[in-house]
Amino acid sequence: xxxxxxxxxxxxxxxxxxxxxxxxxxxxxxxxxxxxxxxxxxxxxxxxxxxxxxxxxxxxxxxxxxxxxxxxxxxxxxxxxxxxxxxxxxxxxxxxxxxxxxxxxxxxxxxxxxxxxxxxxxxxxxxxxxxxxxxxxxxxxxxxxxxxxxxxxxxxxxxxxxxxxxxxxxxxxxxxxxxxxxxxxxxxxxxxxxxxxxxxxxxxx
Numbered sequence: 001x002x003x004x005x006x007x008x009x010x011x012x013x014x015x016x017x018x019x020x021x022x023x024x025x026x027x028x029x030x031x032x033x034x035x036x037x038x039x040x041x042x043x044x045x046x047x048x049x050x051x052x053x054x055x056x057x058x059x060x061x062x063x064x065x066x067x068x069x070x071x072x073x074x075x076x077x078x079x080x081x082x083x084x085x086x087x088x089x090x091x092x093x094x095x096x097x098x099x100x101x102x103x104x105x106x107x108x109x110x111x112x113x114x115x116x117x118x119x120x121x122x123x124x125x126x127x128x129x130x131x132x133x134x135x136x137x138x139x140x141x142x143x144x145x146x147x148x149x150x151x152x153x154x155x156x157x158x159x160x161x162x163x164x165x166x167x168x169x170x171x172x173x174x175x176x177x178x179x180x181x182x183x184x185x186x187x188x189x190x191x192x193x194x195x196x197x198x199x200x201x202x203x204x205x
Contacts, residue, residue, distance in 0.1 A: 002026075002051050008113050009133055010055075012039075012048055014178045020071035022177035024048050025131070025138055026057075031111025034062040034086075036131050036138055037177065038075035045075040058110075062086055064102075064117060066140025066177065067125040068094035088119060090127025102129060118169065121161040123195075130169075137171035141178070143188065159196040166192060 004010050010026040025036035026048060033052055038045055052060055063079065065087040066072055076085065076097060085099035086108075092099045105118045115133040120142050122128040128142040143162075166188055174183045183191075 002047065005136065006134065008110075009136065010051070011175075012044055013180065015041075015044070016178055020069075020178065022072055022140070023175075025175075026052065027110060027113070027115055027131075027133055028052075028057040029110030029113030031058055032061040033057045033059065034064060034108070034110060034115070035060065036064050037066055037072040037140065038063060038079070040071050040074045042075060042078055045078060062108075062110075064129060064131060065091050065099075066130070066138075066142065067091055067122070067128045069125060069141070072140065072177065086117065086129075088127035088129050090125075091129070120165050121158055123155075123158050123162070132169060132171055135170075135172035137169060137174045137185075139174050139176050141176065143174070143176060143191070144178075156196055159192060163189065163192040163196055 002010050002012050008028060012024045014023045015021045021040050021044065022037055024039050024044060027034045035048065060083060062084050063086065065085065068091040073095065085095065085097065086102055087099050089101050089103065092101055102117050102119060105116065107114050107116050115131055118130045118132055120128050120130050122142040124141045124144040128140060130140065130142055131138040171185055174188050
């Protein structure tokens with residue numbers, strides 16, 4: 001069931017019971033609607049598209065991708081070609097369709113409602129993109145470790161870069177792609193400070 005966060009933001013919660021299946025976030029202004037990630041299950045995407053029509057939101061014109069992993073991008077194949085895909089240069093390398101590169105942090109106007117696209121360093125994947133909307137920061141998987149099996153990989157340099165980046169973003173609440181519990185900025189900064197001081201397990205190439 002799609003949940004409303006405020007008058008401009010709705011989201012379909014994650015459902016990871018049968019494998020990774022992240023949130024799909026819906027942002028709308030007066031002129032356009034944008035999705036953040038498209039998940040993997042086509043039924044979930046169909047639910048979101050039907051919801052946009054039922055609510056009489058402006059047409060879906062944009063999809064922003066947090067990163068290149070399949071569970072966030074697989075449903076792109078079901079979207080019309082005229083929908084503009086916004087992503088980092090690294091994410092674009094993994095896509096089979098044309099995209100618009102986000103090469104720096106930038107405001108994005110949906111019609112009297114502006115969100116901010118923010119490129120962030122991450123241990124989880126290269127080329128991550130967060131979205132700041134009102135006081136909410138949608139972080140995708142940016143704050144997760146890089147994982148292989150039961151092992152987690154991180155290094156101090158990237159953790160330091162993450163800490164400095166997130167300290168400079170003006171948000172109150174972070175919302176991740178898979179977790180059900182949101183975190184305050186203070187909790188995010190505390191986590192990154194602990195991570196920066198943790199022993200190095202493996203340096204990420």
